[in-house]
Structure formats: C-alpha cells, structure tokens
Amino acid sequence: MSARPVIIISPAMPRTSTWVIVSPMPQPGAPASSSPTRATTSSTPTSTASASEPDRPASELLALTKTVFGHLDDGTPIHEAVLRSDSGAEARVMEWGAVLRDLVVPLPNGGRQRVVLGFPDFADYPKHSPHMGAIAGRFANRIGGGRFALDGVEYQAPLNEHGRNSLHGGGQGFGKRPWTLVHHDGASATLALVSPAGDAGYPGTLDVFCRYSLAGAPTLRIELTATTDAPTIVNLAHHSY
Template sequence: MAASKITKDVFGTLPDGRKVERIVLRGDGGFEARIITHGAVLQALITPDAKGGYDDVVLGHDAFAGYLTERKFFGATVGRYANRIAKGRFSLDGETVQLAVNNGPNALHGGLDGFDRKLWEIAEIDEGAEPAVTLTYVSPHGEEHYPGRLGVRLTYRITGPTELSLTMEARTDRPTIVNLTNHSFFNLEGATAGTPILDHKLTVAAEHFLAIDPTAIPLPEPPRSVAGTPFDFRDAKAVGARIRESDQQLQNGRGYDHTYCLGRDGKLALAARLEAPRSGRIMELLTDHPGLQVYSGNYLDGTISGKGGKLIRQSDAICLEPHIWPDAPNRPDFPSPRLAPGEVYRHHTVYRFSVRSP
C-alpha cells in the first residue's frame, strides 16, 4: 500500500489547552512540507540535495515551546500588514488609524499579537494528486486596531515533485488594508548546517529597490536603481559579496533588509533564485506580488537556539518575503494595500526546488 501523502498529528498545546496540529504534505521521494496551525507556520521543508540526500531547509524549532517563547516569525504567516508602517499610523477614507508601535517608532508585521500568534483552523485537507491543506483565520474588527472583520483563507499545496505553492485570500466587511506574506528563513545547506548563507548565490529579478531610513521606512523618493550598487542581484552573486561595503543603505539595514520592486501586475513570475554551493540545492521563488523583501538575517544574534539545539546567529538564513511595499498606506505612489467589501485580496507564491547539475 502506498504511503499516505498527508498525515496529521498534535505538535503542541497552548497555555489555554487548545491543541496545535501539524500537517505533513508529501511530494516525490522525501520532499515534505510540514505546517503547524499556530501562525500557519511552515515548520519544516524537506528538499533533496545534489547527492540524493534530503534535509530541512527552513529555520525554526523542533518543539512547539520554541515558537511560543520567542517571536522571531520563523516560517510564520504574517499579517494583517507585513513589514512596517511609519509611526504605526495611516489614514483610510478620511479616518486616522493608530496601530501599536512595536519596532522602534513603527508598526511591524501586524502588531503586538499578529497572525503569526494566532491559532488557525483546518478548513480542508485534500489528499488528491496535489496534496494540500487549507487553513483559515477570522480577524475581528478592531483587532490590533485594524478596521474591518477580515476573513483569511490560506492553502499550502504540493504542486510538483519538489514544489510548494502557497495561496492566500482575504475578504473584509468594511474598508481596510491587508498585506500578507510567509516569513520563512532559508538556508539551503540545511537548517542545522551551522553555516551562514553569505556564500549562497542570489538572483533577484528587479531593477529597483526601496531605499530606507535608519528605522527601515522607505525614504520619500522614487525607487532607486540597483545599477552600480551592492543591491544589484540581476545576475547571480554571493549574498555576502558586497554586504560589508561602506554603503549608507547597508548601514541603515545592518545588511540587506530592503524591498525589491518587481512590477508583477498580478501575474505569477520568477522573482528570485537562490543556490547553495555545497548541497547544490536551488530554490526558485515565483510570486504575483509587487515587492520582495530580502532580509539577510541581520538581527539574529545567537540568543536563541533552533532545530538540533543550534544557536541561530547573524546571516544563518535569508528571508525572501513577497508582499506589497512597506508603508504603502502612507504612500499613494506605492501599490495600494486597500481592500474594500466585495473585493478579494489574493496572494500566490511558489517555492520550486531543484539541484545543480553535476
């Protein structure tokens, strides 16, 4: 009998007694995506290497306690608004909304108790040719001071032998803003390899990026050209090739922590490619969203341990987060995050894995 493409078990328990479930989706060979209902987290992603082995390539924790005690967004679904909003304040239809300020002077990743801290419901499990799990969360009007009751539906699906697709939809009962993303930290040498990602080769399909101030809010200027700067990844370059150059933008971000402007126009297309030199793993990221946050793990400081008990240090992983641009509610020149009743917010991202040819 063929092994099931989907299994489910209990990963942990919240302090109030509610169970956190884990769903395992299986593709070809040993390819697996493991999702937990707390934060709709991608807890593990098992992918092949060039020698035929398999390893987990996303940072996180082996046990649920780690996700409760430290809020580092490992693999989490981030919302209502991914990235930053300046001073936690924006206007919507003439009304001023003041959010909690939780990142210096700004609001970050949905506030003090964002979607990454919520227990999502399992709405559907599909054991067909493309195994999938659909999770839902309803954010009430006023949660974290965001207007509108927002219903979110998220599906993780194995869409190829070594391909994971993530789709998100959201609907509201009154005008609001929404900007969702997955916040996985990738190391294609393996989550417990203990080697930084500075020698990973990165390609980003963008000619412009958003320059930021020292609090990581985009400057009041148009997107800057990557040409002639350390931010030019139009051709594959090692992440660490220019990360220590004397550049004001690198200083402001303490490395790479910047949005690349993709110009998707709602169409799924290649945004980035990442390749590890030793394992030979390659990840292609496709998205239909207009921005890609490239974050080189600058604030990982060795104060917490992850899988295998390994301390997690600066540049131990890289995040590639597709989303609408940061502070867009305050920037009419940016893609709009506004969602009105009757409209549907949609987000589609694909993580496609392969290995380098011998």
C-alpha cells in the same frame, strides 16, 4: 525604513497573493549543503501513506498525517499537518501562525535536504520565534508610527518595534496566534483565520485563508487570500528563514 500601507481592499475586491518556493537543486556530483541549525523534523507519523495512493480517502489521510504538535496555555491543541509529494518532498505546517515548520526536498544524489528553519518544540514559537515560517499580517512589514488614514479616518495600530513602528500587524499579529486547519488532503493544507473589525486597530472584519501545496519537482506553493466586509488595508506575507 517604514513601509507605507498602500494595499487597500473592499468587500467587492478580495485580495489574493501567491508565493512559489522552488527548492535549490545542486548539480549532480555537487556536495549537499549542511542542514540549517535549529531546523528539525518531528517524529514520523505511523503511516507511510502519500497523496499518490488512490485508494485512501481524504479523511483517512488526514487522520494519519495530522498530529498535535503542542498546546496553548489554556490547553487548546495546536495541530500539525504533514504534506508529501510524489517527488519525495515533505512539508510540516502547523496551526500556530500558519507556520511552515519544516520543508525537506530530494537531492539529485538521492539524499534529502532541509531548507527552512524551525523549532523542535512548540513552546519555542510563542516565546522566541521571530515570525519563523509564519504568515505575517494583518499588515506585513512596518507602518511608521503605526498610523494610517483610510476614507478620511485615521487609525492607530500597535507600536511593537522600539515604540516607533507597527511591525507585522503588532505584537499579536497573524503570525503569533492560532489559525484553524480547515482542509488537508495529503499534499496540501488550508488554514483559516478571522480577524474581527477593530482587531489591532484595523477596520473591517477580515477572513483569511492560507493554502500550502506540494507539486512538481519539487515545488511548494503558498496561496494567501483575504476578504473583508468593509474597506481596510492588508498586506500578507510568508516569513520563512
């Protein structure tokens, strides 16, 4: 069933949404479930620094936990940031699609459990990923016929699902393009994306921010914010498996 585009924002009304993922915590003595297939953790960074180390400046933490995960066809590097919490949780976030590539959480029995699916190689994401771990947008879910009207004007978005619907912003939606890692402090990472007016047929320039942060025992928080310079529609969603 197609979703009707009903989320409208104007320059005076930024759109913000927050997702909170709390890892499953088995009861003591219960067997840990097996790791999901295709999930992986890339090579461990050379440093074991965590966000709890007070003497390390943010710039040093960034240098030690930010790596190049892959490259676009034109040679542009795609960076990946590693987040760690005092509870022992670890997340890996990359610039392509603002993807959460890996999330590992501690278990009561002392082990650790991977709880999201991810590919081990960057090349698999542009070629094969069904928005795995990505931020879907400009409009997540389906717009029937790819058509919507706003302030008396009709717009046409790309039809990328069987020629009938516009799904997750079209074939080159937010989950299938590079973002920019603009901040990283060891336990959180913020990525940014600018979608110009007319991008995929949508009105208004959209400035989008996605912030991942690890906290608590253990919790991954995802905050999505969008602002525009003209009325438009937007529906952002995190899309982990």
